[in-house]
Amino acid sequence: MIRSVLIANRGEIACRIIRTARAMGLRTIAVHSDADARALHVREADEAVSIGPAPAAASYLVGARIIEAALATGADAVHPGYGFLSENAEFAEAVMAAGLVWVGAPPSAIRAMGLKDAAKQRMRAAGVPVTPGYDGADQDAASLLDHAEAIGWPVLIKAVAGGGGKGMRLVESRADFAAALDSCRREAAASFGNERVLLEKWISAPRHIEVQVFGDTHGNVVHLFERDCSLQRRHQKVIEEAPAPGMDAATRAAICDAAVRAAQAVDYVGAGTIEFIADGSRGLSADRVFFMEMNTRLQVEHPVTEAITGVDLVEWQLRVAAGEPLPLGQDELAIHGHAVEARLYAEDPARGFLPATGPLELLDWGETPIRIETGVEQGDAVSPFYDPMIAKLVAHGEDRAEAHEHLAAALRDLRVWPVRTNAAFLLACLSDPVVQTGQATTGLIADRGAALTDSGGPGDNEWQVAALALFAPFYGTGEQPLAGPWDQAGGLRLAAPDTMQISVQHHGPGGATELRRMDLAECVYASGTATPVSGRDGDGVLAVRDAQPFLFSLPRFDAGALLAGDGTILAPMPGRVIAVDVADGQAVVAGQRLLVLEAMKMEHALTAPTDGVVTDLQVATGAQVQVDAPLVRVRPAEAPPAAAAAAG
Template identity: 65%
Template sequence: MIESLLIANRGEIACRIIRTARALGIRTIAVHSDADAAALHVREADEAVRIGLAPARESYLVADAILAAARESGAAAIHPGYGFLSENADFAEAVIAAGLVWVGPDPASIRAMGLKDAAKERMIAAGVPVTPGYLGDDQSDARLFAEAEAIGWPVLIKAVAGGGGKGMRRVDAAADFADALASCRREAAAAFGDERVLLEKYILSPRHIEVQVFGDRHGQVVHLFERDCSLQRRHQKVIEEAPAPGMDDATRAAVCEAAVRAARAVDYVGAGTIEFIADASTGLSADCIWFMEMNTRLQVEHPVTEAITGVDLVEWQLRIAAGEPLPLAQEALAIHGHAIEARLYAEDPAKGFLPSTGTLTAFSLGDGVRVDSGVEEGDAISPWYDPMIAKLIAHGDTREEARAALAGALDATVVWPVRSNAGFLVEALDHPDFVAGRVDTGLIAREGEALMPPARPSEEALGAAAALLAPPGPLSGFRLNAPRRAESLFLLDGQPIGIASARHGHAARTLPDGRLLVAEGGQSWVLSPWRADGGAEGAGSDGAILSPMPGRVIAVDVAAGQPVIKGQRLVTIEAMKMEHALTAPFDGTVAELPVATGAQVAEGALLVRIATEDQ
């Protein structure tokens, strides 16, 4: 077995690899950028080495820096995780040339599957069904248009070197082809340095089916069954599950056998995924499922396969890299129950899924599910990398059991002040089509607003939270979009709101500044008493001016000890390209000023405290 392992990655996948390596008695070495110096994967590893500045192109994507870290730490092997350099054949070659064990497929296999057109030609030769399309060398506008016409509309233009949804355009009519082709070429050239494209028949009711494969250096290749990754937003996977809903035994056998043929065609060693697209308009059948591409690495969604097979895929990777044979033969592998995974992202569905950053002042995930995460409460979500916070994986005897468990865990999730997509995930899991297993890659785009979580907590949650605060007393007549009646005024995320009655029985959490965190349906809001004198948003009776959102301080207009008058501008915050000026709630003096221009602040952070003469 390998004695020491450097993980050339970060976040949850680095923590995941460390967990298995430690169980096998392997010494682990983390690498980190300046932004990740205090990250969880750094804290969990036996050793950590700095590799560069915060931008990935100056740290995690610098092969020489990672190899230098391996030499410095005495690592015997390198595991690339996924993303970054995991599918970079040149890096794999450099690792092997340095005398280190590469925990991944041979560089030749990576190259063979790295270009979509060449990979498809190889699959055709191996007898693997591929989507009808055009893979030719003639890249002229006229030839591509003629081929598109022959395929029939709609068609999909895809970058030959593409991935992650980049360099991909659907074209529904001949008149739109030229503009879409030009756009696709520009994006492909910018993202991959290669503007070549291929054409595919666009599947109107597509499902994304993929098969986990494993090979060793003793000539064995097995599959570990399929996953369904059809629930996607803008070509990015959101929820994945195994096995695929509606997959019968005959279709499963045909698809999985095709995946094994694909892996054998490139002499594959290690963990890989063969991705297929299925036309699910009349259900899943072997004659309507076609090869798309191969991912020559571990996948983000690998935990659902682990859940239904009882196999630790990272352990298999490490054993195979050490030269051992596959731990199990094909006949020893079987499906046990159903598993579903959801990707928890630091993004705000209410603002077009824009990324959200800041410190996780409150962070807790529901019980009864597996959690793979790269952060803990108190850690920061950086603007430099992928916004995934965690993966939640539920396993049950049936699909419904797994679905209900995952929805329940996400419902109980608390993330604050960073915004998350937990509420969106709950809505997606509870959508009637998902419950029934009627999933395809267009579901999220079609449903749109129906999957958006509520904009405010329920009346029950608000009433329970109000009971925990000391209401400032009833004020008559204020209620947003409702009849006038007596109720108490509060601020909900800085906006005035009336709560008619206080009741007990709903969980809430008191924050250090005296405000209350209300969590429901995977979402979090902050509730605070309304100042009856009409003070500024975020200002308490003690003169504390709190940031109403995560953002950057772009102006500080006062100094400590300076007298101010009511309404005078104190600090300006910029967030999501918008400016928000905070003003003095009353006449007084600047007693505290803990921020400076350029500072990044979390929602609820103290910006200024104004004191009166009697304070």
């Protein structure tokens, strides 16, 4: 019997396992690195143990420390989650040797399916269709080239121990083969300590279809239907759904039965996934679906299977590990509706998907009722040490269209700041016409390129929504709107002239700013809302379009807010001068305060844009100024006076 479980993982999957274990009445023990000492999974567990420094190699990948923690806390079982040590046969054996229950695949099955060439040979013997290619022992470069010629170009070179897109090269012709082979072998040796490769026929319109399987210690194996994971970027899954669009009953029966045979061939126990590659050029058909590999663990995308079957796969894992038979037989499993999952990452698609880190000062999931799998809360931070996934957003509907609509709505509702995310990219993928028809292949994202990552800058509506949010509070609010154009303000009462000129500043990437002046009266017709935020640029608001946030603030009256090209600083809005700190002819340095303008119930310091000399000071303390009124000029130090230049 399992009474307590240690989760040998972190982040969202650790929180996911804790949630189910607690519902089953089990005591939960978390492990954490120094960087994760206050992480959400640590806060949610009944007990937590430190296992080392921040780098995973010194903590989450040190099996001995995890086992020590399990024994010290009296844990009965160890659940590895996914990633880290989840498919490490030696770790699994060490866990069991310590007298603990291993909530994972048998070490023999991990080894049997760990090398792609051996796995393909075993699958072929079990009657599972495999991709045409070569997976033999002869690794001579000339021999491999001959096999590639026999297979026919293009050919995919794959490291036998590879995974996650590493150790893979697509070769279009004989002339490119030698260099690609060398590169693949170097990467495979560095990543996996094994430079052996296999060759596969390249499928021109590949779709990634995988089947969830589950076995117990009583000889039972079932499938829980298929998932489509074709939307990938550099072989990393982006959006997954279940069931696969375009899958007919005959093809489903064929590949699901093949998946069960694959699991039976290695006496599989626990949750596993059989991955297939399908030739989608003429739709899905059983004679064009081939085995790729088996993942001997719980998959990241398991929630979509749970959503369509009503099964808690983590509960099944714990029950099977405790020796119980599968809770349901094959005839008791059925598909209900459609589910789709998007992986929300802390990354910047506009900058080549560079990982983003830092505090999550704003993390608002919105009101759309979907399943959120996350390991962070507002106020937490995205660490530079681990995978930058913030959450998995999982939507379910009666059909595919409804599920996609729910996910799209959730992405539009999402508010994350200041960490950049791929939310707009995910929404663009969902909106792609080919995705909507269910015919996406694994190459779609690469083919679309910048069309999916370039969301552009803010439009007129975003400027106006931000302006209304920034300026309206200074004029007060009331329960009843004013008549006329203010009827559109949704109850917001603005005691300001209809022709009020206002300035708003947008903070773009790389610190770039843009200033725009507009009529406040026009802004009440804008649609949407803006969310207040605080950040390094001061207080502001986020206006969002298609999941892309844009930061706006009241103007910062420094060098970036100059509206005249000769060094003259103009009043960006009506106000009163409450301090003048300089005089004509005075030398100043860049950033030095010149005067202070009180506007919109706030004080704003205007500073020198450069080293220079003050000229044309046109205001004194107490002066009322209008928008665009010239206030003061700073002549750069190196520029000669106009009169002297003329005389020269």
